[in-house]
Amino acid sequence: MVEAVPSWTDDRVESLRRLWEEGLSASQIAAQLGGVTRNAVIGKVHRLGLAGRVKPNGAAGQVTGRKKSEQEDEAAIALAEEQTLPEPPAVISHRPAPNFPLVPPPAAPEPNGLAVSQRVTIMDLRESMCRWPLGDPTSPDFRFCGGRAITGLPYCTAHAQIAYQPAAERKRDRRVAGVR
DNA sequence: CCCTGATTCGC
DNA sequence: GCGAATCAGG
Numbered sequence: 001m002v003e004a005v006p007s008w009t010d011d012r013v014e015s016l017r018r019l020w021e022e023g024l025s026a027s028q029i030a031a032q033l034g035g036v037t038r039n040a041v042i043g044k045v046h047r048l049g050l051a052g053r054v055k056p057n058g059a060a061g062q063v064t065g066r067k068k069s070e071q072e073d074e075a076a077i078a079l080a081e082e083q084t085l086p087e088p089p090a091v092i093s094h095r096p097a098p099n100f101p102l103v104p105p106p107a108a109p110e111p112n113g114l115a116v117s118q119r120v121t122i123m124d125l126r127e128s129m130c131r132w133p134l135g136d137p138t139s140p141d142f143r144f145c146g147g148r149a150i151t152g153l154p155y156c157t158a159h160a161q162i163a164y165q166p167a168a169e170r171k172r173d174r175r176v177a178g179v180r
Numbered sequence: 181c182c183c184t185g186a187t188t189c190g191c
Numbered sequence: 192g193c194g195a196a197t198c199a200g201g
Contacts, residue, residue, distance in 0.1 A: 007193090008192085008193085025183085025184065025185085026184080026185070027183080027184085036194085037194070037195080038184090038185090039194055039195060039196080040193075040194050040195085042184095042185060042186070042187095042194090043186095043187095043192090043193065043194050043195090044192090044193080044194085045185090046186075046187085047192070047193080051185080051186075052185095128182085148182095151183065151184095182201100183200100183201075184199100184200075184201070185198105185199090185200090186197100186198075186200100187196100187197080187199100188195100188197075188198090189194100189195095189197100190193105190194100190195095190196105191192105191193085191194095191195105
């Protein structure tokens with residue numbers, strides 16, 4: 001099933017607006033919307049006149065003035081242990097993945113040429129590594145995707161798109177109130 | 181190197 | 192209008 005590339009439907013623009021205002025970076029928004037690049041997001045944001053956020057926001061982005069080395073390593077492990085099961089970021093406005101497949105996803109678009117299945121154990125999990133679960137968490141064979149996660153998100157671009165699929169399009173006519 | 185948004189410009 | 196390429200910066 002090859003879904004046509006969505007455009008900037010009212011739905012998506014709505015999400016874009018909210019996510020942007022919530023302080024997510026363009027790349028993060030792009031990952032969640034899927035089908036668009038951060039450039040597309042930025043371009044749209046400007047066209048919408050949303051550019052210029054008063055909130056630089058480094059929280060969801062990079063850690064400013066932080067020594068990232070061992071610390072982040074432990075942080076990643078702690079994070080992983082704490083959430084062996086998938087956790088939907090609070091910023092998600094749609095719905096998180098209904099269920100996580102216990103098998104690797106099909107081929108995922110990786111423009112960066114990253115390996116799709118760079119599975120790693122919890123011990124090798126590092127910050128900025130995709131934490132998409134693979135297998136039974138109680139099994140010794142349990143692994144994480146391990147690909148390069150989008151900064152601020154627990155998954156790589158491929159898994160982020162699977163995890164954050166936009167809610168089914170509302171086909172219910174809601175134009176009763178305002179047809180325009 | 182990783183990332184950020186801003187801008188340009190061909191489509 | 193759209194978004195890749197590019198720019199300028201952290």
